[in-house]
Amino acid sequence: MNILLLGYGKMGRAIEAIAIERGHNIVGKINENNLNDIKKHNSTNTDVAIEFSQPDAAFDNIKYCIDNGIPALSGTTGWLDKKANIETLCKQKEGTFFYASNYSIGVNLFFKLNEQLATLMKAFDEYNVDIEEIHHTEKKDAPSGTAITLAEGILKHATGKKQWINKPYGSKEDLVINSIREDKVPGTHTIKYSSAVDDIEIKHTAHSREGFAKGAVMVAEWLKDKKGILDMKDFLKL
Numbered sequence: 001m002n003i004l005l006l007g008y009g010k011m012g013r014a015i016e017a018i019a020i021e022r023g024h025n026i027v028g029k030i031n032e033n034n035l036n037d038i039k040k041h042n043s044t045n046t047d048v049a050i051e052f053s054q055p056d057a058a059f060d061n062i063k064y065c066i067d068n069g070i071p072a073l074s075g076t077t078g079w080l081d082k083k084a085n086i087e088t089l090c091k092q093k094e095g096t097f098f099y100a101s102n103y104s105i106g107v108n109l110f111f112k113l114n115e116q117l118a119t120l121m122k123a124f125d126e127y128n129v130d131i132e133e134i135h136h137t138e139k140k141d142a143p144s145g146t147a148i149t150l151a152e153g154i155l156k157h158a159t160g161k162k163q164w165i166n167k168p169y170g171s172k173e174d175l176v177i178n179s180i181r182e183d184k185v186p187g188t189h190t191i192k193y194s195s196a197v198d199d200i201e202i203k204h205t206a207h208s209r210e211g212f213a214k215g216a217v218m219v220a221e222w223l224k225d226k227k228g229i230l231d232m233k234d235f236l237k238l
């Protein structure tokens with residue numbers, strides 16, 4: 001499979017290593033120094049684009065792929081206010097677009113567990129729920145995309161919470177997401193239900209970027225012949 005990497009930073013490099021190990025060709029690596037090279041790519045020389053860049057770059061990268069008939073998956077966080085525009089374009093052009101805030105299989109099981117726990121805890125309003133996410137200090141956005149997905153999963157079920165906020169403390173109606181930045185941490189997310197007498201916690205700890213990268217390559221292999229707007233629920237059949 002011919003893969004175009006849009007974004008060749010920490011994730012682009014981790015994805016390249018796994019893609020090569022799985023027998024794929026990397027036909028382009030785009031970063032801020034060679035942005036114009038994206039124009040060399042089209043549906044005849046590229047099977048799929050894997051986009052892990054930065055919040056202000058994702059929209060244009062994905063738009064290019066859809067305009068040029070290249071199936072695209074993106075993992076970039078912090079740009080989702082424009083995702084609906086991409087989905088409209090994808091429908092108009094009958095293209096292929098896949099998005100996940102986290103490509104790790106373990107995190108997607110954790111998303112499911114989070115919703116199951118939120119459903120269970122609904123009847124016990126003596127517990128307050130909050131989220132903590134810890135990432136490396138180079139991360140450009142906060143809260144993490146994964147923490148937002150976790151918050152949306154809780155808000156769907158927890159009647160006492162009205163919205164998430166990205167501060168260490170909030171009112172009873174706020175679902176607090178506390179973002180902590182520490183050197184080299186690949187990504188740790190904790191959901192904590194606290195009462196006066198005890199706490200219940202679930203936690204996902206990424207040991208490296210390998211899980212995100214392997215998930216992205218596996219999705220790319222699956223996506224290349226698909227059409228439409230897809231996500232991890234379609235891929236994992238969860």
Ligand SMILES: NC(=O)C1=CN([C@@H]2O[C@H](COP(=O)(O)OP(=O)(O)OC[C@H]3O[C@@H](n4cnc5c(N)ncnc54)[C@H](OP(=O)(O)O)[C@@H]3O)[C@@H](O)[C@H]2O)C=CC1
Nearest residue numbers: 007008009010011031032053057075076077101102103212
């Ligand atoms: N969904 C998931 O599973 C995961 C998502 N992420 C997300 O992926 C994104 C990238 O993470 P990470 O690799 O750690 O970040 P890095 O900062 O290490 O890499 C970002 C790369 O994007 C490049 N870039 C900047 N502008 C453009 C552009 N217009 N087109 C193409 N590339 C561009 C940068 O180029 P240059 O080096 O020249 O500045 C850099 O190489 C983040 O949003 C992060 O949150 C991360 C891990 C997992």
Ligand SMILES: O=C(O)C1=N[C@H](C(=O)O)C[C@H](O)C1
Nearest residue numbers: 077102139144145146186187
């Ligand atoms: O920037 C990162 O590194 C990560 N970003 C994603 C996010 O914002 O959730 C996924 C992962 O946690 C690593």
